[in-house]
Structure formats: structure tokens, C-alpha cells
Amino acid sequence: MRVRLYQGLHLSVVLAGMAILAGCEGSSNTYVSPPPPAVRVAQPVQQPVTLYFELTGNTAPLNSVDIEARVQGYVQSIDYQDGMTVTKGTKLFGIERNTYQAQLDQAKASLASQQASQVGAKQEYDRQLNLSKQQVTTQTAVDSAKATLDEANASILNAQANLDLATINLGYTEVLAPFDGTVTDHLVDIGALVGVSGPTKLASIVQTDPLYAYFNVSETQVLMIKETLAKQGHTFKQTDLPSIPAEIGLQTEEGYPHKGHLDYVSPQLDASTGTLQVRAVFDNKDRAMLPGLFVRVRVPVGHNDKALLVRDDAIGTNQLGSYLLVLGKDDVIEQKQVKTGQREGALRVIDSGLDPADWVVTQGIQQAIPGSKVTPEKVEMNPPAAAAGDTNAKTTTTQ
Secondary structure, eight states: OHHHHHHHHHHHHHHHHHHHHHHHTTOOOOOOOOOOOEEEEEOOEEEEEEEEEEEEEEEEEEEEEEEEEOSOEEEEEEOSOTTOEEOTTOEEEEEOOHHHHHHHHHHHHHHHHHHHHHHHHHHHHHHHHHHHHTTOSOHHHHHHHHHHHHHHHHHHHHHHHHHHHHHHHHHTTEEEOSSSEEEOOOSSOTTOEEOSSSOEEEEEEEEEEEEEEEEEEEHHHHHHHHHHHHHTTOOOOGGGGGGSEEEEEETTSSSOOEEEEEEEEOSSOBTTTTEEEEEEEEOOTTOOSOTTOEEEEEEEEEEEEEEEEEEGGGOEEETTEEEEEEEOGGGBEEEEEEEEEEEETTEEEEEESOOTTOOEEEEOGGGOOTTOBOEEEEOOOOOHHHHHHOTTOOOOOOO
């Protein structure tokens, strides 16, 4: 009985398996490919753009000189606080005056004495001249009186020169600021003897308003500017510099907030570096900038009325340079090598390699593989921040 029961169960299992296999023979497994990846594409912005040279440079003071003692003597006073901003003519140091005052008084007395001698010599000459007309004196006497008068006149000139020199030396005992600026700490103390063997440095004064910025332009850029001017029928003149704007920005600043203009261009290139030195001048009334700072410099060199701009983060790089992924025929991705220009906010100018009608991949770049098909969503060319919040926001750039 047990053997028959086992054989019956085994037969039931076999029949059930055959039924399942028979049911499977009527269905088929097929592979369904995933849909093309979704990307966002936008056409480049076309708008006027001012073209710039972006360079680096350093700030420098308008004036910077050492203040020196020009006469010998003991320092009697220091009339400023270290680091003080002073105006032209402000007294900074005082050197003992008594010796130079005595020399001035002596020069005045000598001049008065010579003037008195000149009066007597003039009277004697006039008297001899009258006697000569009356033929009661000799020509020798007249000539002698004339020589004495000439000597008196020369002595007056010498005495006047000594007086002027004494006046100048007395003036040097008061050391004055030669221009508006900030004075450094004093290098001598009260009671120090200065000017013994030559001028003695007392301090320095620096004028930082306005402020210079020096930078170098490469030989290629110089030739490019000359070629552009030649096409326009213009020649460069130093008198044109004040009309050429310049902008600078510090390392901690965004953009180029400080506005100025060109002030000087070197007449020749430095053969060792192949660069031309250029200088710009900037207002610095709030003393926000100091001499010696590293600055980013931007100078306009042209204008493009129909520049093409795309999002800077949509640009990729490879061994050939920069490229963009664009939407081709049948929504197939194509790669275009482009030449990039300057940055305008979150956008960048494309100098060549891109057409205004191209649709550039701006989002989903990782899924956009050249030669593969995508599902495009057409939007406007917005900067990243605007695109994240509002895909319909208008593009804004810094001009």
C-alpha cells in the first residue's frame, strides 16, 4: 500500500511540472531599452559685449620720498605723530635755529655795509665826473672812482647772495611736508645730531591718493592693439590715455570695483620680458588701497555688437581645448570644439566654433554622450543660480 501511495504522489508531481512547462511555452521574454536621458538645452545669448584685456599688476604710490635733514644741527622737535596724514607744508621736524639765525643777521649787516659803501662810491664817481667836465680833474681820477663804484656794486651782489643763502639754510631748520601724504615713523629722536657728513634720513612720506597701478602688456597684445587701431585709421597718442578707462580689483574683491584711467605707457618694450609697462591712476580718497598690493586689471580693447555667450559651466575641456555639447539631428548629441573668450558674470563669450541657432546642453551634461540620443527640454540660457530657481528668468551679464 505504501509503495502504491508513493508512486501516485510522484506521478502527480511529474504531471504538474509538465503542465507548468506547457504553459510557459506560450510566452516569450523580450529586452525593453530605457528611454533616452533627459537633458536641458538652450541657445546662446547674443548681445553687445565690451572686450577686455584681463591682466595682473601692483599698486604704487603717486609720490614717495625720504625726508632728510639738509643742514647740520640737533633735532629740537618732532611735530607729528607716526603714521599721521599731513598736508603739504606741515612742519614735521625742527632743527636748532640759533646758529643759522646768527648767520642770517650777519649777512644782513654785511649787505647794509656794502650798500653804504656803494652810496659813497657813487657820490665820489659823480663828483669826479662833474670835475672832469669842468676840466679840473684828471681822467685817471675819474676811472679810479668808476672802478671803486663797480667794486661796491659787485660787493652788494655778493652780500645779497650770502643773505639769500643764509635765509635758505635757516628755512631748512624747519623740515616741512613736500606734499599731501602719510608720514612713516621717525628714524631719529629729539637731541640727535643730524646732517654732519651729508643729508640724514629722518622719515619717509607716501602719497596714496590718487594711487598708481602698474601692469605689463605682452608683445602679442601690443601688436593686436596696433593692428586694430590701424584698421580704424587711428594712431596711438599719449594724449589719448586719460580717455581710456581701466578697472582693478583686489584679491578679496569680486569683479573690478575700482575705476580709473590710463596715465602712462612706456615708449619701448622690455626685451628681457617681451612686455610693455603701462600705468593707470585711481582715486583712493578712502585709503581702501595701499601701495604694493596685487591687483587684477581690466582694460577695454574693443567691442563686439553680436557676441555669443553660454553658461560657463556648460563648457568642457579636452586635449584639443574647449568644447560644447550641442543637440544635433534626430536629438543626437554632437561635440563642437570652440574658442572661448572673456567671462561675463556666469556666462562666457564664445569667440568661434558656435552658431547662434545651436542648442547647447546646459544641464544633464553627464548623460549627454556624443553620438547618443537624448530627450531634450528647451529652456533659456540662464546663469546657474537663475536656472535652478526659475527657468524663465532673463539672462543678465556684467558689462
